[in-house]
Amino acid sequence: MSPILNIQSLSKNYGAVEILKDVNVAIDPGDFLVLVGPSGCGKSTLLNCIAGLEPISGGSISIDGRDMTQVSPKDRDIAMVFQSYALYPTMTVAKNITFGMKVRGVDAATQARKLAEVARQLQIEPLLDRRPGQLSGGQRQRVAMGRALVRDPKLFLFDEPLSNLDAKLRVSMRSEIKKLHQNLGATMVYVTHDQIEAMTLATKIVVMKGGVVQQIGTPAEIYNHPANLFVADFMGSPAMNLIPARTQRAESGIQIEITRPEGAPMILQGPQVQDLPEDIILGLRPEDIIEAGMRSGANVQAAKCRIDLVEPAGADTYVVSELGGRQVTARLHAETKAQPGAMLDLAFDLAKVSFFAPDTGERLN
Amino acid sequence: MSDFSATPAVSPPVRPGQIALRWLLFSLLGLFALFYLMPLFVMLTTSLKSLEEIRSGSLVALPREVTFDAWRTAWSEACTGIQCEGLRPYFWNSVLLAVPAVLISTFLGAANGYIIAQWNFRGANLIFSAMLFGCFIPFQVVLLPMARMLGLMGLAGTIPGLIFAHVIYGIGFTTLFFRNFYVTIPGDLVKAAKVDGAGFFRIFWSIFLPLSLPIIVVTVIWQFTQIWNDFLFGVSFSQAGTQPVTVALNNIVNSTTGVKEYNVDMAAAIIAGLPTLLVYVVAGKYFIRGLTAGSVKG
Ligand SMILES: Nc1ncnc2c1ncn2[C@@H]1O[C@H](COP(=O)(O)OP(=O)(O)O)[C@@H](O)[C@H]1O
Numbered sequence: 237m238s239p240i241l242n243i244q245s246l247s248k249n250y251g252a253v254e255i256l257k258d259v260n261v262a263i264d265p266g267d268f269l270v271l272v273g274p275s276g277c278g279k280s281t282l283l284n285c286i287a288g289l290e291p292i293s294g295g296s297i298s299i300d301g302r303d304m305t306q307v308s309p310k311d312r313d314i315a316m317v318f319q320s321y322a323l324y325p326t327m328t329v330a331k332n333i334t335f336g337m338k339v340r341g342v343d344a345a346t347q348a349r350k351l352a353e354v355a356r357q358l359q360i361e362p363l364l365d366r367r368p369g370q371l372s373g374g375q376r377q378r379v380a381m382g383r384a385l386v387r388d389p390k391l392f393l394f395d396e397p398l399s400n401l402d403a404k405l406r407v408s409m410r411s412e413i414k415k416l417h418q419n420l421g422a423t424m425v426y427v428t429h430d431q432i433e434a435m436t437l438a439t440k441i442v443v444m445k446g447g448v449v450q451q452i453g454t455p456a457e458i459y460n461h462p463a464n465l466f467v468a469d470f471m472g473s474p475a476m477n478l479i480p481a482r483t484q485r486a487e488s489g490i491q492i493e494i495t496r497p498e499g500a501p502m503i504l505q506g507p508q509v510q511d512l513p514e515d516i517i518l519g520l521r522p523e524d525i526i527e528a529g530m531r532s533g534a535n536v537q538a539a540k541c542r543i544d545l546v547e548p549a550g551a552d553t554y555v556v557s558e559l560g561g562r563q564v565t566a567r568l569h570a571e572t573k574a575q576p577g578a579m580l581d582l583a584f585d586l587a588k589v590s591f592f593a594p595d596t597g598e599r600l601n
Numbered sequence: 602m603s604d605f606s607a608t609p610a611v612s613p614p615v616r617p618g619q620i621a622l623r624w625l626l627f628s629l630l631g632l633f634a635l636f637y638l639m640p641l642f643v644m645l646t647t648s649l650k651s652l653e654e655i656r657s658g659s660l661v662a663l664p665r666e667v668t669f670d671a672w673r674t675a676w677s678e679a680c681t682g683i684q685c686e687g688l689r690p691y692f693w694n695s696v697l698l699a700v701p702a703v704l705i706s707t708f709l710g711a712a713n714g715y716i717i718a719q720w721n722f723r724g725a726n727l728i729f730s731a732m733l734f735g736c737f738i739p740f741q742v743v744l745l746p747m748a749r750m751l752g753l754m755g756l757a758g759t760i761p762g763l764i765f766a767h768v769i770y771g772i773g774f775t776t777l778f779f780r781n782f783y784v785t786i787p788g789d790l791v792k793a794a795k796v797d798g799a800g801f802f803r804i805f806w807s808i809f810l811p812l813s814l815p816i817i818v819v820t821v822i823w824q825f826t827q828i829w830n831d832f833l834f835g836v837s838f839s840q841a842g843t844q845p846v847t848v849a850l851n852n853i854v855n856s857t858t859g860v861k862e863y864n865v866d867m868a869a870a871i872i873a874g875l876p877t878l879l880v881y882v883v884a885g886k887y888f889i890r891g892l893t894a895g896s897v898k899g
Pocket residue numbers: 250255273274275276277278279280281282
């Protein structure tokens with residue numbers, strides 16, 4: 237299968253400022269690509285480059301095998317949903333949705349049929365005669381989606397379409413977009429700064445920082461094998477614990493030494509065959525630090541830790557302990573007996589461990 | 602009891618001092634209004650008096666006997682030099698001049714403003730600055746070069762020539778108005794329309810112009826007032842037969858031999874000023890709204 241969207245060594249400058257550096261991404265038809273990263277990292281710029289709304293400074297973008305460098309947005313066979321929705325204020329909802337078809341000279345009967353189809357799909361039939369100013373935020377969002385859906389393009393582009401909605405609506409619209417993707421089988425490129433949105437929607441995630449792609453992978457790859465400290469910290473909530481540690485070669489393999497505020501350092505048995513530098517940062521997700529005895533496995537190792545904080549969160553209880561000079565979060569069962577100030581046996585599941593180099597931040601294993 | 606909301610439970614207490622202050626304020630404002638209305642009052646009453654009454658009575662007295670003779674004379678009989686056709690032909694000159702000049706300069710201003718505000722191109726700011734500078738060039742500076750230009754184009758002394766002069770001079774202002782209005786419109790609108798397949802003119806026509814009613818009203822009022830009331834261009838670039846109403850009014854007032862017909866002068870002045878007044882009355886509401894539209898939105 238040839239990629240529907242292929243971005244090769246793309247760069248983008250505004251004047252002397254480099255906004256995007258050497259971006260390489262390819263996706264297959266039906267993929268849901270999410271571009272995620274902190275605000276200002278160049279996600280919107282990249283999306284605008286794909287749409288042809290911003291000229292690129294280097295590299296190439298091709299859609300369905302065709303080089304897009306000289307192609308204007310209207311001929312790229314794309315549809316886009318904007319963060320601000322960008323509905324045409326003087327047109328009714330119906331006119332907003334059919335504007336693109338009207339401009340392209342689609343006949344009136346087809347326009348009406350497609351409008352009815354999309355309106356039913358998004359449940360906006362009662363709104364068709366209203367103007368954007370008379371709609372709520374959620375309704376505007378639906379109309380913006382409708383304007384894109386009615387086009388049936390090769391590529392859907394979304395720029396933070398949910399970020400202006402309140403939390404509850406955001407979650408329900410998120411599932412609707414996911415359903416839509418599954419039903420249409422369409423290819424989508426979706427920008428967000430919300431890593432949960434990225435994890436729940438994507439078939440493929442691109443994590444960006446400062447205009448540089450940090451990692452590309454499936455949500456599981458990104459979550460379980462973050463390529464560097466930035467990705468490890470950015471993806472997942474609560475964030476991955478990143479604990480400074482020292483390694484020592486022993487006969488049995490590598491020993492990992494983590495300081496504790498009181499008493500001797502904690503010693504964990506590292507993997508058998510692994511070449512690690514002396515100073516490392518050990519990454520473990522909160523769900524891989526549990527109460528001793530709750531999980532079995534060759535790599536589950538227990539150690540006594542002092543609990544500083546207990547945070548019940550309903551389904552789970554998070555406890556915080558200081559290790560290697562960092563606040564380390566563990567995810568325990570809701571029924572845990574953990575008490576702040578008391579010692580508790582915590583189990584560390586090193587099957588899921590990540591090691592990073594403290595200086596470069598790169599993943600070591 | 603059914604209408605709770607109409608009567609607020611707690612009305613803010615008003616102190617006597619505040620009431621006194623309010624009265625003082627309104628009396629003062631009323632006084633100013635009277636002061637400014639006085640000339641209009643005198644003009645109106647004088648125009649409705651006969652010459653004998655003007656000579657015998659007081660300036661501010663109401664007319665004893667209302668007569669429209671002076672108005673008739675001013676409109677169709679008063680002499681502007683050797684011709685004695687009243688203001689009528691010149692009034693139509695002004696209409697023929699102001700309407701196209703206002704429409705053309707407003708349209709060009711809208712197009713310019715749209716381009717400068719929404720299509721970032723190299724030198725956009727430079728062009729805008731140059732146009733802004735054009736707003737501050739006094740009429741007198743333009744007179745000679747414009748006269749030469751009109752001569753070269755064969756438009757000297759014609760109404761199209763006057764239209765040309767006013768359009769050129771007005772573009773700076775109209776561009777400024779529209780540009781400042783259009784920068785408040787989010788750029789995503791243009792992007793969305795581009796993705797939808799619309800081009801430069803289609804976006805202007807289908808999306809920006811329909812949004813522009815408030816600023817169109819502001820610009821039309823501004824331009825109409827400027828062009829209708831203009832005297833300097835009118836007197837410089839016209840000749841007998843193409844003079845606008847302001848020039849004719851001047852001629853009527855200055856060319857009377859023998860007795861000065863104050864009533865005719867006043868009537869003529871009111872006739873000459875009536876259209877701008879009318880435009881304000883009809884569109885004034887939109888004018889205020891348009892001036893504040895940007896700030897309310899932002
Ligand atoms: N037109 C522009 N001119 C100059 N710099 C810009 C322009 N648009 C965006 N930028 C800069 O590019 C960077 C990336 O912006 P953007 O792509 O909007 O980030 P994101 O969508 O990830 O929040 C920001 O630092 C922003 O200031």
